[in-house]
Amino acid sequence: MSSTITLVALQAGKRRRLITYLVALGLVLTALNVGGVLLIQHLWQGHDASENLPLSIALFVVLVAVMGSLYYAEAVLAEKLGLDYVKAVRQQLYATLMSAPQQQSPQRVGVAMTRLITDANNIKNWASLGAPVFITHGLSLVGYCILILVQWPHVGWLLLALMAFALMATALLTAPMMRTALTLRRDRGRLSGHIGEMIIANLSVQQAGRVNREAKRLGRHSDLLADSAVNYARLRSLLAVNPMLLQQLALLVLAVSALGDGDHQAMLLLVLGLMFVSLTRIMQAWEHGVTYYAAKQRLEFAMRKVQPIPAEKSTKLTNQPLSIKLRDLALIPDSPLLKLSAAAGDRIILSGLQCSGKSLLTLMLCRQALPASGRIVLGGRRLEWLTAASLHRAVQLVNDDAQLMRGSIESNLLYGNRHIDTAWFERICQVLELEDLNQTVTELGSNLSSGLTQRILIARALLKKPGLLMVDRAGVDRDNPLQQAMLTLQKEGGFTYLLTTRRKLNSKLKAQWDTVWEI
Structure with a gap:
């Protein structure tokens, strides 16, 4: 091809x-x-x-x-x-x-x-x-x-x-x-x-x-x-x-x-x-x-x-919460093999030091990067076999590369979301405290605070009703009000939620999550 x-x-x-x-x-x-x-x-x-x-x-x-x-x-x-x-x-x-x-x-x-x-x-x-x-x-x-x-x-x-x-x-x-x-x-x-x-x-x-x-x-x-x-x-x-x-x-x-x-x-x-x-x-x-x-x-x-290498097979994901399985996954050559799993609908926290590979793993889960070896399985389907359109609908990643567009908060929320659930839209705006949807957004969101930018980006991803939402953005893990809002929306939406953090997890923090991955 x-x-x-x-x-x-x-x-x-x-x-x-x-x-x-x-x-x-x-x-x-x-x-x-x-x-x-x-x-x-x-x-x-x-x-x-x-x-x-x-x-x-x-x-x-x-x-x-x-x-x-x-x-x-x-x-x-x-x-x-x-x-x-x-x-x-x-x-x-x-x-x-x-x-x-x-x-x-x-x-x-x-x-x-x-x-x-x-x-x-x-x-x-x-x-x-x-x-x-x-x-x-x-x-x-x-x-x-x-x-x-x-x-x-x-x-x-x-x-x-x-x-x-x-x-x-x-x-x-x-x-x-x-x-x-x-x-x-x-x-x-x-x-x-x-x-x-x-x-x-x-x-x-x-x-x-x-x-x-x-x-x-x-x-x-x-x-x-x-x-x-x-x-x-x-x-x-x-x-x-x-x-x-x-x-x-x-x-x-x-x-x-x-x-x-x-x-x-x-x-x-x-x-x-x-x-x-x-x-x-x-x-x-x-x-x-x-x-x-x-x-x-x-x-x-x-x-x-x-052009990516064509897959041996082609399959699609359904609009359901996704389970995750990492089978002998090596992020880079000669790195330790990861054997991790999470059930569909789990709340996952991915903990590790800086440069430990957390961001690289999130990119691999949405096929934006390739592992050195091993296999990733989402929803019971091999990642490399999934069609690009199906993967983009079902898996959403909000990281530091995600950007806002010039326009308004509402136009940014609706960007890429042609068909939205009005009730879900209103609930997201309510929980994430997005009130003035007509507020002007300059190019790349340079006029907004980092906290508001993060909430808009997360809301835009949630409007797609993904089966897996990953948040790998600096500062989100330390924003406790935002995390409480995210856990509320995860419980109501039922999607699998993965958050990366560099914080050292104690027993109290671990208790808030269904699955803890440490790399």
């Missing part, structure tokens, strides 16, 4: 219909372009009688107006195609990266943002500026070549040979351009990752007196990116020079060929001019194709990297 993941196809869904429209527009525009050239030739050579001249001019004006409207329609369809494609790519990328287990999830915010914005924009440019141009101007180029072969066969084949030579040169440039484009994206990702890290850790940078040093590191990353950009610009310039060189060679062929009267020469020059306009646009689209390839390779690699 992880080795076969690919980016969503451009021609999938309703985009197939848009591409069909673009192909039809390309065929019509090709016919109109060739027809316009033949009409100009007819007028130029004076074949029309004087009484038919106004009609011919009117016909040409109408033809130009129709072509203008069709090019307008092409631009609109191309933009719709690009926007729909980039939306699908961003949705696929976000869903894949955010669904990854914690040990495989993206660790650098700047790199993830580069993938979601910069690389996705390269995908969009191909869909709106690359593929549509290939279709419409490619068909027009074919039409002009056929016209030249029919009207001027003695020079047409020479021009086609020159064009084939130019396309071969373009093909030779493509491979180094793709390698350089990949290098450019790698350097851009490293720069974005460095900037993102230093912005998030700005206080640490200031306190360490490293602002100037980090600015110099930023300059070195920028220099690497600039070198890659210059190398890519060289290759891109060579690609852009192709049509110009071909045009000059074509003029040389015309100069040494016997074409007869000047009218033939003028018409051929007109057709060549239109043909080279299409060829230039195709070369520009080719460049978008190269950047698309590089972005596609980068995004597919990122998605393959976070």
Whole structure:
């Protein structure tokens, strides 16, 4: 599964219909372009009688107006195609990266943002500026070549040979351009990752007196990116020079060929001019194709990297309290094996010193981390066989990585909870003392106290009616009123409740819990 993941196809869904429209527009525009050239030739050579001249001019004006409207329609369809494609790519990328287990999830915010914005924009440019141009101007180029072969066969084949030579040169440039484009994206990702890290850790940078040093590191990353950009610009310039060189060679062929009267020469020059306009646009689209390839390779690699190993079987959990069994579980290599169990609906306290593995075990119970060896069984089902959707519904973890979103307390409580039990919602708010649900919450809940933040996060998890709720958040175990409220809700909801603590448990504390795990 992880080795076969690919980016969503451009021609999938309703985009197939848009591409069909673009192909039809390309065929019509090709016919109109060739027809316009033949009409100009007819007028130029004076074949029309004087009484038919106004009609011919009117016909040409109408033809130009129709072509203008069709090019307008092409631009609109191309933009719709690009926007729909980039939306699908961003949705696929976000869903894949955010669904990854914690040990495989993206660790650098700047790199993830580069993938979601910069690389996705390269995908969009191909869909709106690359593929549509290939279709419409490619068909027009074919039409002009056929016209030249029919009207001027003695020079047409020479021009086609020159064009084939130019396309071969373009093909030779493509491979180094793709390698350089990949290098450019790698350097851009490293720069974005460095900037993102230093912005998030700005206080640490200031306190360490490293602002100037980090600015110099930023300059070195920028220099690497600039070198890659210059190398890519060289290759891109060579690609852009192709049509110009071909045009000059074509003029040389015309100069040494016997074409007869000047009218033939003028018409051929007109057709060549239109043909080279299409060829230039195709070369520009080719460049978008190269950047698309590089972005596609980068995004597919990122998605393959976070794909979990597929399970041998697939099963689901029911909305019931979950029992837990740890069978010879090693948190890390060479660590003591854990053989622990708890019945469904138990209140479990997990005690241990700092860095003893409490948080790692909670991550393993929701499959955000993998054990070194052993097995975890939830509700009688092996953890690795559970579907991701079933596991996310049945197991909720509130730890220090859980965050609030900008909005209100109510919008945060309802986040991810489409269908709620109104009575259970009101009871949770009552027991956890969440009164002003319209209170504003700023980004990441920075305007709220830690105690209120913890109650909101726990309430949001409880609204899902999980079979297992785990709380591994600093300070919760020492908040006695909150713990009493949690035990009350656990008794009423019946879910299995696991709390981590670094406190040394005495007999009085142990008596409040059904199961005590010490690691």
